[in-house]
Amino acid sequence: MTIAARAEGLTKIYGSGSAVVTALDDVDFEVHEGEFTAIMGPSGSGKSTLMHLLAALDTPTAGEVWIGDTAVGTLADTPLTEMRRDRIGFIFQAFNLVPTLTARENITLPLSIAGRRVDREWFSRIVDVLGLADRLSHKPSQLSGGQQQRVACARALMNRPHIVFGDEPTGNLDSTSAAEVLTFLRRSVDEFGQTVVMVTHDAHAASYADRTVFLSDGRIVHEMRGATQDQLLGAMAQLYPRHDLDGAGPVVYRDGGTAPNRAPVVGDEIAEESTAERSIARRALLD
Ligand SMILES: Nc1ncnc2c1ncn2[C@@H]1O[C@H](COP(=O)(O)OP(=O)(O)OP(=O)(O)O)[C@@H](O)[C@H]1O
Secondary structure (H helix, E strand, O other), X not given: OOEEEEEEEEEEEEOOHHHOEEEEEEEEEEEEOOOXXXXXXXXXXXXXXXXXXXXXXXXXXXXXXXXXXXXXXXXXXXXXXXXXXXXXXXXXXXXXXXXXXXXXXXXXXXHHHHOOOOOHHHHHHHHHHOOOHHHOOOOHHHOOHHHHHHXXXXXXXXXXXXXEEEEOOOOOXXXXXXXXXXXXXXXXXXXHOOOEEEEOOOHHHHOOOOEEEEEXXXXXXXXXXXXXXXXXXXXXXXXXXXXXXXXXXXXXXXXXXXXXXXXXXXXXXXXXXXXHHHHHHHHHHHO
């Protein structure tokens, strides 16, 4: 099996002194080419941190990431930006479309920024598979959430990336729109040989994947192949007995505190997180 990306001894530590958080703790991980991999775990287990490091959007405290044969840590800023632009596709929970551009312009934006030609045939194929042909001249505000996320899927695949990363891509969608996006990701693997890595807390979403890895407290604690939603839920109940399996689960902090006891702090965190997510998205899409 060919390795599309791998991590060795990946560690990410935030903060210092008493505020130190080990978000990832000495993780070894491989992404297989042409496979759909889901990364699951409760809130705070390190899913987004692992994805951001694998996608070269952030730098580890220790360890190394390879995308294909390229050691990401050895790249200077310009080749790093080029690698993200040319070899990686991103789909975010919050769509992150440019509001002033049409669907067509959003889809081709990464190519426009890179000064590359649009492959008309590939564009039509992707747009057809995603059912977007009659929406191309619409602005994001004229599209439903599901349609916006399908535009984001088309944008992610336009440059035929080495890997597509999705960070909770169905997190803001109703179940019908979520199924459309997940079916598309599945088809992109089966029909185009695309490699996909998706972070999710949702067992139904993960059931579309070939392989699911489970994180807990910054470590990979389990892995399953071809698991059904029920099998995934069963594994989650064993691995994360303190968490609510219906949704993202309560925010459980490393010291055992939970969100309802700490409303003001959680409010602050959410505000900070959405700003952080926007800045990650900018780096992924516009750099
Ligand atoms: N920029 C940051 N500064 C400080 N701590 C951070 C930062 N980013 C993440 N963390 C902490 O690192 C840990 C892992 O966070 P991460 O976002 O990777 O988890 P997650 O599994 O993706 O969570 P969620 O499902 O809530 O998005 C958490 O304890 C989080 O609070």
